[in-house]
Amino acid sequence: MRYTLRQLEIFVAIARTGNVSRAAEVVALSQSAASTALAELERQFDCQLFDRNGKLLKLNALGKTLLPIASSLLTQAGEIEQLLAGKSALGDLSVGATLTIGNYLAIMIISEFMQNHLDCHIALQVKNTQAILQQVAGYELDLGLIEGSCHHPELQAETWIEDELVVFCAPSHPLATLSAVTVDELLAATWILREQGSGTRETFDQALRHHLPELKIRLELEHTEAIKRAVESGLGIGCISRLAVRDAFKRGSLVEIKTPMLDLRRQFMFVWHKNRYQTPAMIAFLDYCRTLTANLKRSDEILLTATINPPV
Numbered sequence: 650m651r652y653t654l655r656q657l658e659i660f661v662a663i664a665r666t667g668n669v670s671r672a673a674e675v676v677a678l679s680q681s682a683a684s685t686a687l688a689e690l691e692r693q694f695d696c697q698l699f700d701r702n703g704k705l706l707k708l709n710a711l712g713k714t715l716l717p718i719a720s721s722l723l724t725q726a727g728e729i730e731q732l733l734a735g736k737s738a739l740g741d742l743s744v745g746a747t748l749t750i751g752n753y754l755a756i757m758i759i760s761e762f763m764q765n766h767l768d769c770h771i772a773l774q775v776k777n778t779q780a781i782l783q784q785v786a787g788y789e790l791d792l793g794l795i796e797g798s799c800h801h802p803e804l805q806a807e808t809w810i811e812d813e814l815v816v817f818c819a820p821s822h823p824l825a826t827l828s829a830v831t832v833d834e835l836l837a838a839t840w841i842l843r844e845q846g847s848g849t850r851e852t853f854d855q856a857l858r859h860h861l862p863e864l865k866i867r868l869e870l871e872h873t874e875a876i877k878r879a880v881e882s883g884l885g886i887g888c889i890s891r892l893a894v895r896d897a898f899k900r901g902s903l904v905e906i907k908t909p910m911l912d913l914r915r916q917f918m919f920v921w922h923k924n925r926y927q928t929p930a931m932i933a934f935l936d937y938c939r940t941l942t943a944n945l946k947r948s949d950e951i952l953l954t955a956t957i958n959p960p961v
Contacts, residue, residue, distance in 0.1 A: 654726055656690045657719040659683050660698065664708055664716050665789055720788045721926030728928065739769040742930040745790040747797065747848050749812070749873060749890045750917060751775030754951065755794060762937050769930055777871070778848040785920055791931050793920040794938075796890070797848025807919045809938065812948040814852055814913035816906040817894055818886040825904040832910060836860055839867045839885035841876050849873075852915045853888050877903065888913070892949040917948060 662672035663683070673683035691697055698712035708716065728740050746755040752775065759771050774781075774790065778797035785793040786803055799806040816835070818825050824834060835857075843849040854861060867885050870876050873893045880887040881902055897903040919935060921927070945951060 651693050652690060654723065656686050658723055659686045660690060660712075661716065661719050661723060661788070663687060663699070663706055664712060665787055667705055667707065669704070669706065716788060717922065717924035721924070724926050724928055739766050739930040739933055740928055741770045741772070742928070742934055743772045743774075743789070743791045744794065744934070745774045745776065745781040745784055745792070746794040747778050747781055748775060748843075748871070749796050749849060749893055750794045752873065753890075753892050754948070758938060758941065762934060765937075766930075766933065769933075771930075771934075777844065777846050778851070779846040782920065785922055788922060788925065791921065791925065791928065792934070795848060795918050795920055796915060797851045799918060799920050801920075803923055804920050805923045809917040809919055810942040810945060810948050810951075812915050812917050813891050814849065814856075814888050814915070815891040815894060816886060816888045816908050816911070816913075817880060817898075817903045818906055819881050819883050820901060820904050821883060822886065822904070824886065824906050827906070829907045829909060832860065835886075835908070836863045836865070839865050841868045841870065841879045841885045841887045842866055843873070843876065843889065844869045844871050847871075848915065849889055852913060856911045856913050890948065892951075895949050 659672065659676055659678070662675040663669055666672045666675065669684050669687070670680045673680045676683065678686075687698075696711060697709060698715060699706040700709050724740075731740050744755065744759070751773065755773060755775070759773060763769060763771060774784070776784075778795050781790070781793040781795055782799060782801055782804065784790045786801055794809070796812060818838075824830055824838065827834075842853060857864065868876075868879060870879065873889045876887045876889055877894065877897060879885070881897075886906060894903055894905075898905060919938070921931070942948075942951060
């Protein structure tokens with residue numbers, strides 16, 4: 650062959666970082682060595698894989714076509730290396746989870762999965778929906794677990810389990826004692842919400858799409874635990890996944906506000922790149938997640954086997 654796996658590894662690193670110096674750090678080479686390897690790959694085939702703009706490199710059409718093929722080939726080469734070394738055929742897995750899933754489900758799921766697959770290493774990143782989708786689309790993650798919609802043309806999405814948001818307040822809040830509230834009462838209240846770009850905020854905005862300009866939003870926070878504490882302190886009312894507040898409801902530190910007029914349902918979903926090779930680890934992990942929720946209707950019915958303290 651006229652190319653090497655090392656050349657493809659450097660190409661993929663540059664494609665993901667958009668910069669030779671950062672890519673060189675990823676593959677543990679000097680900047681000049683990484684630049685030379687890319688130049689040699691392009692020279693061998695008399696082609697150009699990137700559009701140059703100073704130090705920034707952007708994939709051109711040929712580079713975009715090559716990236717998924719090269720990524721898959723490198724993944725399979727890694728599997729061969731692990732197999733020949735006598736290690737687990739599952740290999741490694743990089744997973745991205747949105748904040749509700751990441752903080753309340755993914756850690757437990759990954760922990761149990763790895764107990765059954767001791768040689769499998771999983772790297773987890775927890776970010777909002779848009780960030781996870783971008784990383785999956787850019788081949789930085791093998792798999793995404795998201796709580797928002799996915800409209801990216803290069804990504805495959807599969808429904809996992811239904812989730813539901815719930816409006817809540819502190820026990821001392823005036824709305825806490827009402828059996829149900831009106832839309833006008835919700836519009837008169839002060840809100841503590843997730844940030845734009847999160848799946849939770851997307852679902853909330855869709856449910857109140859006809860009244861968004863009238864909402865009194867006091868705080869926008871990235872973490873559900875921070876929202877819960879702000880609401881507990883009396884700063885306003887909130888709306889996050891029922892999964893995230895079920896323990897607080899049991900303790901009585903937070904109270905559900907009944908909103909039958911709002912559709913706050915959504916789906917947790919798996920997403921992966923349509924062109925990504927599905928490794929044994931990815932297949933096994935997806936099957937485990939599906940089995941875990943096979944007979945359940947909603948995310949808050951999932952029983953956690955370990956206590957997890959999400960970050961604030």
